[in-house]
Amino acid sequence: MKCARTQDLFSSHLENAMEPPLRAAFEQHLAECPECKARYEKFNVAILMMEEMQxxxxxxxxxxxVMARVEQSRRVVPQPVRWWSLDWQRVFTVRVxxxxxxxxxxxxxxxxxxVQFTPLHSITANLITPSRQTGQGIGPNDPGTEKLPVKHWDVNGSSMSIIVDASAVSSAQNIYSLQFKSKSSEAIRFYVFRMPADAKSAEAGNSPFYSGYVESxxxxxxxxxxxxxxRIDWKQDGRAxxxxVFMPSQLSSVAASKNLPVIDASIYGALKxxxxxxxVxxxxxGDLSKNVSLAAGASQRPEDALYDIARVAGLKCEGVALSIYKVQPGI
Amino acid sequence: MFFNTSKQKSEQGKVLTRAEEQALLQRCKDGENGAFDELVHRYQKRVFNFAYGIAGNPDDANDVAQEAFVRVFNSIQTFRGDANFTTWIYRIVTNVYLDDRKKSKNHRLISLDEYIDLEENSISRQIVDESPQPGEIAENKERSQVVRNAINALPDYQRIIVTMYHLHDRSYDEIAETMHLPIGTVKSRLNRARLALAEILKTETELFG
Structure with missing residues (x-):
């Protein structure tokens, strides 16, 4: 057997995958060829070293x-063609x-x-210039708002904090983004439940819309x-x-006063x-199950309405950012 | 430090049974968001380490592994379950890496600085206690890095096969399936890769005794 052939068979011999006659010829060559024998030894050492890799x-x-990129890929929408992203070399090589x-x-x-020098000018201008809406809503019909709130809040006692980002509530994507952060050294498992639209109570049961981990x-x-x-549930250090989070379909950019209708519902229903x-x-x-009955009120701002509802259940209310309010236990 | 080395199997690296894996994949196909989160959690260590094995450095491995998971997410509906899921995901990692290589057309350069300078007598082989001692851990890390550098010096096709076989315990059949190669080709390439590694490691093996 020649050296090259012997070396081709190193793996087969190592894995005991050779027929006896071939094995005998292989081993005879090794016994007679110090160079191949030394190579075979190095071959074995190299494999041992690989097996010990960490x-x-x-x-x-x-x-x-990864999850952010997955989320991004889920929301990919066709982008309009921009003049600066055209392949101009190709455009100019089109044979016309x-x-x-x-x-x-x-x-x-x-x-x-x-168009420029006739009355057509004003007609076409009206046709192609988008009319800007002046309403207060921030939603699919109001693309003009740019100052949108992002609020981070810490949950008392937990090392997890949550950020609500309303910057994607716009004409393009009517979506809120909830971001979870953890300072804990352990991964925290959390569950997000989408409450039924017609839920009257905070206890309405459903299956999690999302369950995942916040890694350390x-x-x-x-x-x-x-x-x-x-509804966001998680457990940490034996505590639940x-x-x-109530996210309106139209987010307001100003804290406008409105007439509050009659409210006769659970705290949960009233907050919704x-x-x-x-x-907002x-x-x-806290406990959102208590009932609250409020007569129709005069025009008032959202923080006043929330204050009236929260105090019924011994909860406190505070504004934490533009159009974002927090209701929690404690006065 | 950005990375820690560990051989311990954590929850995230726990191997699922076939039935558990199928159930998890079905939940992913059904569009349950949390299911994909869990899938990433379960497979991220294996996928990242496989990407590291073939890409040769942590930064590229990070990019390749992330992109691989995005491709898994986008094509999970096409996974029929005939093949092992790990085989499928390794194929995706391999394709992502090779696609990136085609795009960049930059050949990887192994910096000499990456080689760890092993002082003579700095390593001993006194294996008495089963649990790794601090010096032993450092030695293992150095040894791993030396082998890693040697693997990085191999051509792509050899490095991928070596990584699958030795670092991720894939069988010849699985490697052949992943790379769309005949088993005989996989075997001969692995043998050549081992021979090349033995040569590259020649100096280091002398150091390790």
């Missing part, structure tokens, strides 16, 4: 980065007959002159459609935590009503 832990932030090109340019010039010192992001209320009426996000914890 695994790495995944980098910090890996999990949340010179005469057709000249005719096209002439026609375009003629149309432009007609990492973020998790959950996107929620506008007009949804979610629960928060509700106020959230939708004023277009309400983050609530």
């Amino acid at each position: 695994e790495l832990d995944v980098p910090e932030g890996f999990h949340s980065a 007959p010179a005469r057709a090109l000249a005719m096209g340019l002439s026609a375009a010039l003629l149309v432009a002159l007609l 010192k990492q973020d998790a992001v959950v996107s929620v459609d506008a007009g949804t209320t979610v 935590y629960r928060e509700y 009503q106020v959230s939708e009426l004023y277009g 996000v309400v983050i609530a914890s």
Whole structure:
């Protein structure tokens, strides 16, 4: 057997996958060839070294980065073609007959002159200029708002904190983003329940819309459609935590005064009503099951309405950002 | 430090039974958000380490592994379950890595600085206690890095096969399926890769005795 053939068979011999006659020839060559024998020994050592290799832990932030990219890919929408992103080299290499090109340019010039110097100008201007809405709503019909709230809040006693980001509640994506952060050294498992639209009580049971982990010192992001209320549950150090987030379908950019209708519902139902009426996000914890009855009130601001509701149940209310309010235990 | 080395199997690396894996995949196909979160949680360590094995550095491995999970998410409906899921996901990682290589057309350069300078007599082989001692851990890390650098010096196709076989315990059948190669080709390539590694590690093996 030649050296090259012997070396081709190193793996087969190592794995005991050779027929006896071939094995005998292989071993005879090794016994006679010090070079191949030395190579085979190095071969074995190299394999032993590979078997002892250690695994790495995944980098910090890996999990949340994957989930954010997945979320992004889920929401991919066709992008409009921009003039600066066109492949201009390709555009200019398109072969167009010179005469057709000249005719096209002439026609375009003629149309432009007609539009510019005749009454057509004002008509077309009205047709193509978007009329800007002046209402207060921030939603699919109001693309003009840019200052949108992002609020971070810590939950008392838990090392998890939650950020509600309403910056994506716009004409393009009517979505709130809930971001979870943990300072704990252990991964925290959390559940997000989408409360039924017709739920009258905070205890309405349903299955989790999302369950996941917040890894140590990492973020998790959950996107929620506008007009949804979610319940967030998690456990940490043997203690259970629960928060509700009421996200209106139309987020208001100003704290406008409105006439409060008659309210006769659980605290949960009342908060939902106020959230939708004023277009404000309400983050609530504590006992929301008590009933609250309020007569129709005169025009008042959202914080006043929320204060009236919260104090019935011994809860306190505070504004934490533009159009975001927090209701929690304690006066 | 950004990375820690560990051989311990954590919850996130726990191998699921076939039935558990199928159930999790079905939940992903049904669009349950939390299910994909759990899938990433379960497989991220294996996927990242496999990406590290073939990409050769942590930054590229991070990008490749993330992109692989996005592709898994986007094509999970097409996974029929005939193949092992791990085989499928490793194929995706391999494809992502090779696609990136095609795009960049930059050949990886192994910096000499990456090699750890092993001082003579700095390593001993006194294996008495089963649990790793601090010096032993450092030695293992150095040894792993030396082998890692040697694997990085291999051509792509050899590095991928070596990573699958030795670092991720894939069988010849699974590697052949992942890479769409005949088993005989996988075996001969692995043998060549091992021979090349033995040569690259020549100096280091002398150091390790």
